[in-house]
Amino acid sequence: xxxxxxxxxxxxxxxxxxxxxxxxxxxxxxxxxxxxxxxxxxxxxxxxxxxxxxxxxxxxxxxxxxxxxxxxxxxxxxxxxxxxxxxxxxxxxxxxxxxxxxxxxxxxxxxxxxxxxxxxxxxxxxxxxxxxxxxxxxxxxxxxxxxxxxxxxxxxxxxxxxxxxxxxxxxxxxxxxxxxxxxxxxxxx
Amino acid sequence: xxxxxxxxxxxxxxxxxxxxxxxxxxxxxxxxxxxxxxxxxxxxxxxxxxxxxxxxxxxxxxxxxxxxxxxxxxxxxxxxxxxxxxxxxxxxxxxxxxxxxxxxxxxxxxxxxxxxxxxxxxxxxxxxxxxxxxxxxxxxxxxxxxxxxxxxxxxxxxxxxxxxxxxxxxxxxxxxxxxxxxxxxxxxx
Amino acid sequence: xxxxxxxxxxxxxxxxxxxxxxxxxxxxxxxxxxxxxxxxxxxxxxxxxxxxxxxxxxxxxxxxxxxxxxxxxxxxxxxxxxxxxxxxxxxxxxxxxxxxxxxxxxxxxxxxxxxxxxxxxxxxxxxxxxxxxxxxxxxxxxxxxxxxxxxxxxxxxxxxxxxxxxxxxxxxxxxxxxxxxxxxxxxxx
Amino acid sequence: xxxxxxxxxxxxxxxxxxxxxxxxxxxxxxxxxxxxxxxxxxxxxxxxxxxxxxxxxxxxxxxxxxxxxxxxxxxxxxxxxxxxxxxxxxxxxxxxxxxxxxxxxxxxxxxxxxxxxxxxxxxxxxxxxxxxxxxxxxxxxxxxxxxxxxxxxxxxxxxxxxxxxxxxxxxxxxxxxxxxxxxxxxxxx
DNA sequence: CATGAATGAGGCTTCATTCAT
DNA sequence: GATGAATGAAGCCTCATTCAT
Numbered sequence: 008x009x010x011x012x013x014x015x016x017x018x019x020x021x022x023x024x025x026x027x028x029x030x031x032x033x034x035x036x037x038x039x040x041x042x043x044x045x046x047x048x049x050x051x052x053x054x055x056x057x058x059x060x061x062x063x064x065x066x067x068x069x070x071x072x073x074x075x076x077x078x079x080x081x082x083x084x085x086x087x088x089x090x091x092x093x094x095x096x097x098x099x100x101x102x103x104x105x106x107x108x109x110x111x112x113x114x115x116x117x118x119x120x121x122x123x124x125x126x127x128x129x130x131x132x133x134x135x136x137x138x139x140x141x142x143x144x145x146x147x148x149x150x151x152x153x154x155x156x157x158x159x160x161x162x163x164x165x166x167x168x169x170x171x172x173x174x175x176x177x178x179x180x181x182x183x184x185x186x187x188x189x190x191x192x193x194x195x196x
Numbered sequence: 197x198x199x200x201x202x203x204x205x206x207x208x209x210x211x212x213x214x215x216x217x218x219x220x221x222x223x224x225x226x227x228x229x230x231x232x233x234x235x236x237x238x239x240x241x242x243x244x245x246x247x248x249x250x251x252x253x254x255x256x257x258x259x260x261x262x263x264x265x266x267x268x269x270x271x272x273x274x275x276x277x278x279x280x281x282x283x284x285x286x287x288x289x290x291x292x293x294x295x296x297x298x299x300x301x302x303x304x305x306x307x308x309x310x311x312x313x314x315x316x317x318x319x320x321x322x323x324x325x326x327x328x329x330x331x332x333x334x335x336x337x338x339x340x341x342x343x344x345x346x347x348x349x350x351x352x353x354x355x356x357x358x359x360x361x362x363x364x365x366x367x368x369x370x371x372x373x374x375x376x377x378x379x380x381x382x383x384x385x
Numbered sequence: 386x387x388x389x390x391x392x393x394x395x396x397x398x399x400x401x402x403x404x405x406x407x408x409x410x411x412x413x414x415x416x417x418x419x420x421x422x423x424x425x426x427x428x429x430x431x432x433x434x435x436x437x438x439x440x441x442x443x444x445x446x447x448x449x450x451x452x453x454x455x456x457x458x459x460x461x462x463x464x465x466x467x468x469x470x471x472x473x474x475x476x477x478x479x480x481x482x483x484x485x486x487x488x489x490x491x492x493x494x495x496x497x498x499x500x501x502x503x504x505x506x507x508x509x510x511x512x513x514x515x516x517x518x519x520x521x522x523x524x525x526x527x528x529x530x531x532x533x534x535x536x537x538x539x540x541x542x543x544x545x546x547x548x549x550x551x552x553x554x555x556x557x558x559x560x561x562x563x564x565x566x567x568x569x570x571x572x573x574x
Numbered sequence: 575x576x577x578x579x580x581x582x583x584x585x586x587x588x589x590x591x592x593x594x595x596x597x598x599x600x601x602x603x604x605x606x607x608x609x610x611x612x613x614x615x616x617x618x619x620x621x622x623x624x625x626x627x628x629x630x631x632x633x634x635x636x637x638x639x640x641x642x643x644x645x646x647x648x649x650x651x652x653x654x655x656x657x658x659x660x661x662x663x664x665x666x667x668x669x670x671x672x673x674x675x676x677x678x679x680x681x682x683x684x685x686x687x688x689x690x691x692x693x694x695x696x697x698x699x700x701x702x703x704x705x706x707x708x709x710x711x712x713x714x715x716x717x718x719x720x721x722x723x724x725x726x727x728x729x730x731x732x733x734x735x736x737x738x739x740x741x742x743x744x745x746x747x748x749x750x751x752x753x754x755x756x757x758x759x760x761x762x763x
Numbered sequence: 764c765a766t767g768a769a770t771g772a773g774g775c776t777t778c779a780t781t782c783a784t
Numbered sequence: 785g786a787t788g789a790a791t792g793a794a795g796c797c798t799c800a801t802t803c804a805t
Contacts (some may be wrong), residue, residue, distance in 0.1 A: 010768080027300060029797060044770050047797065060380055084384075110299060112214065114238075138383070147383045152374060155366060156383065158377055162355025163348040170347055177344060186348055187347040193382035194327070194345065196335045199785085220778060232780085233787050242779065388789080404680060406595040409774060420793050425776065450685070462762075488677060491593065500651055516761070520608055525761045529753060533744060534761065537753055550588025555722060563719060571760035572625040572714045572723065573651075577764090598799060610801085611766050673799065 011049040015063075017058055023103040027057055027111040033144055058115055058123070065126040066103040068097070072133055083141035084191070091190075092135065092183040094164040099173040106168050115170070131157060160190060200238040202228055204252075207245055209297050210290040216246060238241040247295075247304050247312070254315040255295040257286070261322055272330035273380070279323065280379075281372040283353040288362040322347060347378060389427040389552040391417055393441075396434055401481040405489040435485070436493050436501070438480055442482040443504040450511055461519035462569070468512065469568075470561040472542040484546050509535060538568060546555070578616040580606055582630075585623055590670040594624060594678040624674075625682050625690070631671040632693040637649070650708035651758065657701065658757075659750040661731040665739040673735050698724060704761055727757060 008016070017038045021030040032053060036046050050056045075081075075089045098105065112123065135157040150156060157182035165187055173179060197205070206227045210219040221242060225235050230329065238243045264270075264278045287294065324346040330336035339345060352375055362368060386394070395416045399408040410431060414424050428434045453459075453467045474482065490501065492565060513535040519525040541564055551557060575583070584605045588597040599620060603613050604706040617623045642648075644655045665672065679690065708714035717723060730753055740746060 013316060026217075027302075033795080034795085042770050043797080044772095044799085045768075047799095048768065050795095053796070141383075145385055148385045150374075150383070152366065155371060155374055156378060157354065158359055159352040160376065162330025162351040162353070164351070166347065166354060171764095176220075178342065185339075186342055187380070187384065189345060189348060191382045191384040193378065193380045194330075194339070195380040196334055196338045221780085223776075233782090236780070237785060248786050254802075392784070397690055404595075406593075408679075410776085411774080420776085420791055421776080422793095423789075425778095425792095426789065429776095497685075523763055528742065528752075528761070533749065533752055534756060536733065537756060540729040540731070540733025541726040542729070543733060544725065548725055554618045557718065560722060563717075567723060567726065567757070567760065569760045569762040571756070571758045572717070573758040574712055574715045598803085600799075609766050611803090612764075614801070615764065 010041070010045065014049055014054065015059060019060065019103040019107065022060070022107045022111060022132065027053075027107070027114050029116050044049055054115060054119065057111060060117055060133075061112055061123050062126070064101065064108045065123055065130065067101075069126055069130050069133070071097075076133055076137060083137050083144070085147050086137050087141070087190070088183065090137070090189050091160075091164060092179070095160060095167060095171065095183050095186075096179045098171050099166055100177065102168060105165075109165065109168065113175070131161065134161065163190075166183060172180060199234065201229075203235060204245065204248060206297065207250060209244045209293040211246070211249070211300060212295045214295070216242075216303050228259075236342050243304060245310065246300060247308055249293060250297050250301055250304065250312050251315070251321055253290065254292050254319065255296045255314055256290075258322070259316055260286075261319060265322055265326060272326050272333070272335050275326050276330070276379070277372065279326070280349075280353060281368070284360065284372050284375075285357060285368045287356055287360050290369065291357060298354065298357065320350065323350065352379075388419070388423065392424060392427055393434065394438060397438065397481040397485065400435070400438070400485045400489060405431075405485070405492050428539075432493060434496065435489060436497055438482060439486050439490055439493065439501050440504070442486045443501055443508065444477065445479075447504055447508050447511070449475075450508060454511055454515060461522070461524050464515050465519070465568070466516070466561065466565050469538075469542060469565050470557070473545060473549065473564075474557045474559050476545055477557065478548050479545060486548065487543065509539065512539065515517050541568075577608075577612065580617050581613060581616055582623065582626060586627065586670040587672065589624070589627070589674045589678060592670055594620075594674070594681050621682060622685065624678060625686055627671060628682065628690050629693070631675045632690055632697065634668075634692055636700070638664075639697060643700055643720070643727050645705060648675065650704050650711070650713050653704050654708070654751065654757070655754050657704070658727075658731060658754050662734060662738065662750050662753075663746045665734055666746065670734060672732075676732065676735065698728065703729065708740050730757075 014035060018030070018035055019032055021038065025034070033047050034045055036043050036104075054127070070089060071093055075086055075093065078086065078089075081089070112120070115123065134154050136146060138153045139155060142149050142153065167182070171182065203224060203282070207219070207224050210223055210227065213221070221232055221235055222297060225232055228234075260282055264275055264282065267275065267278075270278070304312070324342050327336060327342045327345060331338050331342065351355070356371075360371065388455070392413060396408070396413055399412055399416065403412070410421055410424050414421050417423075428437070449471055450468060453464055456464065456467075459467070466517050490498070493501065515530045516525060516534060517532065520527050520531065533546065581602060583620050585597070585602050588601055588605065592601070599613050601608055606612075617626070632710055638660055642653055642660065645653065645656075648656070676722070679687070702720050705714060705720040705723060708722065720726060736750075738749065
């Protein structure tokens with residue numbers, strides 16, 4: 008693996024564990040056994056590194072999402088399941104990235120964040136479109152606020168990044184099923 | 197209002213807008229037109245101030261929650277509605293506190309956080325108890341994972357702190373109703 | 386003397402001897418036996434200190450100049466002598482400031498230099514006005530380029546900051562007389 | 575043109591515009607589309623480059639000057655004119671070099687500057703000799719301080735490097751004539 | 764000849780905190 | 785109660801230089 012990637016990988020752990028602000032460049036390079044100069048050879052600033060992390064995360068996420076939503080034959084209910092599954096499943100592999108994304112994105116200055124925001128919106132609107140399509144074709148109940156439902160559903164899975172432990176008792180499969188069931192059928196008897 | 201409270205109020209805005217780490221003691225005292233010495237007369241450290249904010253937030257939340265759950269006659273469904281309503285309603289008044297609580301709590305050192313964690317857990321278990329009670333008495337479907345459902349439901353409302361704008365088109369009342377409806381009945385037609 | 390002034394005085398010597406860029410904040414505070422924090426308590430940046438030096442120099446210079454030019458009865462020839470004398474005389478007391486002014490002014494960013502540039506221009510135009518007045522009233526030969534003559538004359542004295550040693554053989558008085566004589570009468574036999 | 579010269583040419587512009595200290599090796603090699611290794615193949619250090627610039631400037635200047643002063647038939651007045659003309663004329667072609675020479679020479683360490691200082695003195699003494707010869711043969715007034723007059727006259731032209739714009743209204747020819755006239759005849763009516 | 768990765772020292776600046784008054 | 789001068793550790797970043805290839 009090249010140094011630029013090594014720096015990014017190491018930062019993933021450090022930024023998630025200690026926080027972006029609380030992690031110094033010195034911490035990063037010490038973890039790698041190199042010197043500060045090396046860091047700045049590959050990244051022009053700490054912020055650029057953060058941006059690289061966030062952008063990689065969200066681009067990858069959207070890519071996976073779009074593979075799901077552009078599936079030719081699946082129903083919207085199935086697509087919804089697949090996305091929820093994907094999101095939970097990725098907690099295992101991308102927990103660091105995701106948490107950094109949610110928590111540290113505010114440290115990226117306005118002038119550098121446009122690209123990331125666009126991707127984030129695209130992800131949300133893709134999600135919302137599944138709901139809207141499902142409402143139109145009768146899979147889901149009609150509702151005047153698909154956007155609010157989308158945000159609520161995102162809340163369910165995003166929150167998982169803060170507490171879900173894939174090594175615990177509940178498997179990804181189970182959790183995804185559980186949440187899909189609640190979302191589809193509710194909790195009322 | 198006394199100086200200790202003034203400091204806390206001002207910090208609420210600053211910590212939320214700029215972040216805890218990004219806000220200096222100087223920023224805080226400048227906003228109040230006092231000097232640093234004053235700050236340290238009322239708080240022994242910046243961290244103590246953060247702790248005071250987080251603790252006040254979570255204690256207040258639990259107090260409101262317990263007023264709801266100890267209501268003598270309401271059904272669990274009604275209590276659930278009331279809590280969801282309360283949580284969304286408080287976005288309006290306690291947005292700063294809430295976001296600071298979620299985002300900055302990690303800046304409190306292990307040795308000072310016990311009290312806060314206990315409150316947070318108490319809030320979650322109170323919530324969970326409503327679900328369990330409702331399952332027992334037949335209001336809600338039986339489910340082996342009331343804790344996971346609780347966490348999912350918390351995700352819905354907690355996420356709202358990041359996007360919900362109480363001055364926007366959708367009222368607190370509407371949003372609480374919408375989310376309660378989804379949670380109770382699901383989105384499936 | 387207050388710390389802010391002490392810092393400025395010390396910097397005068399260091400900036401002139403070693404250069405602005407070559408002098409570190411550490412050098413300055415070490416010379417004073419204080420710490421870097423102290424420096425930043427009094428100056429918001431190294432550049433602000435440089436600006437303070439340059440501004441004090443040029444304001445003081447203009448003030449002295451205007452005392453000369455607004456004299457009610459002196460001829461323009463006399464005023465010219467007085468200014469040349471003043472400029473050379475000040476090499477003794479203000480050599481550091483003057484050299485810093487000439488050499489380091491370029492380190493002040495555009496957005497902070499306006500005030501200084503205005504003063505510098507005022508000094509030059511005041512100087513030029515003596516020539517113009519003297520041309521009008523017959524003291525000096527008419528010439529279409531009083532501005533170029535002004536700049537040439539300024540060159541003579543300003544250059545002195547780089548080589549003139551007031552402790553040397555030639556006194557301020559002598560040098561001023563010599564230059565005034567050359568300027569008035571030329572070197573031609 | 576060879577790489578060593580290309581590096582020197584590029585540095586001329588950069589050092590003058592941004593300053594020696596403010597120009598990094600990276601700036602230089604970026605301007606040329608080469609890499610740092612290349613730079614260090616041709617120059618052992620940044621300082622060596624600066625020295626090369628300064629030495630080339632002053633050697634060239636002395637050479638031109640000596641062509642003038644060793645002219646077999648011209649009067650000292652004519653030689654003085656020629657030198658002033660040359661100095662102003664060179665502002666057009668050698669402005670960068672000249673300003674770097676004046677401003678940045680201090681960045682050359684003591685142990686490397688001897689050669690340059692000798693040249694600079696030779697230039698000054700050559701200049702002074704014209705005055706002295708002219709005094710002896712009656713072209714110029716006798717004066718006990720030909721060295722001070724020399725330095726004053728150098729001030730006039732050297733200062734021009736900071737303000738004279740050859741593209742402006744006044745031509746090299748005009749300016750040289752003007753200054754020679756002031757120097758020879760003075761400004762007094 | 765030329766590359767480019769890596770170094771390491773040093774620079775400017777920030778800031779929580781202390782303390783004498 | 786409150787001030788404000790001073791501290792000192794730490795942070796981000798720059799850069800001339802080296803060296804294996």
